[in-house]
Amino acid sequence: xxxxxxxxxxxxxxxxxxxxxxxxxxxxxxxxxxxxxxxxxxxxxxxxxxxxxxxxxxxxxxxxxxxxxxxxxxxxxxxxxxxxxxxxxxxxxxxxxxxxxxxxxxxxxxxxxxxxxxxxxxxxxxxxxxxxxxxxxxxxxxxxxxxx
Numbered sequence: 102x103x104x105x106x107x108x109x110x111x112x113x114x115x116x117x118x119x120x121x122x123x124x125x126x127x128x129x130x131x132x133x134x135x136x137x138x139x140x141x142x143x144x145x146x147x148x149x150x151x152x153x154x155x156x157x158x159x160x161x162x163x164x165x166x167x168x169x170x171x172x173x174x175x176x177x178x179x180x181x182x183x184x185x186x187x188x189x190x191x192x193x194x195x196x197x198x199x200x201x202x203x204x205x206x207x208x209x210x211x212x213x214x215x216x217x218x219x220x221x222x223x224x225x226x227x228x229x230x231x232x233x234x235x236x237x238x239x240x241x242x243x244x245x246x247x248x249x
Contacts, residue, residue: 105151105242110137112241113151118234125228133240144169147235154239164233170226177224178213192220 105111112133117126128134136142138151146168154160166172186192198210214221 103156103242105138105154105239107152108137108139108244110135110241110243111151111239114238114240116236118236120232120234125233135241144233146233150235150237151239154237156239156242159236159238161234161236164235166230166232169231169233170229173225173230178221179224180216180219180221182219184218186220198222 112135114128114133115126116124116129118124138148144164146162146164149168150160150162150164183192190198192198192212192215194212194215196212198212200208200210202208208224210222210224211227212220213223
């Protein structure tokens with residue numbers, strides 16, 4: 102087994118960058134990322150970039166926003182009155198907040214603007230709307246039995 106195929110479990114060292122070279126994530130200094138292809142655990146473009154790579158092979162891939170976190174959805178931005186926030190929170194631009202949907206699911210939000218009486222929050226993934234560049238190195242490949 103020396104080439105990555107669908108349903109393989111892989112171990113990958115990676116560095117993720119934006120088009121301006123800013124690093125947003127890396128496995129450097131940590132264990133390699135391990136996951137099984139085809140399980141929806143990783144963005145589609147990352148998985149596609151690994152297909153047919155060989156063990157110990159390194160390469161750089163560019164992932165279009167459509168194959169990463171998608172376009173920015175303006176409907177996920179909304180204004181919230183400061184009076185609706187818990188009293189112990191002093192909002193700052195860039196701050197992460199967590200809200201709960203009516204069914205109890207947690208929603209990660211980010212403060213993107215502070216106004217006099219309100220704040221603007223964004224429920225988009227922070228990397229939505231961005232092209233991503235990854236330096237990849239495959240350091241482990243194993244077959245995974247698909248159970249049906």
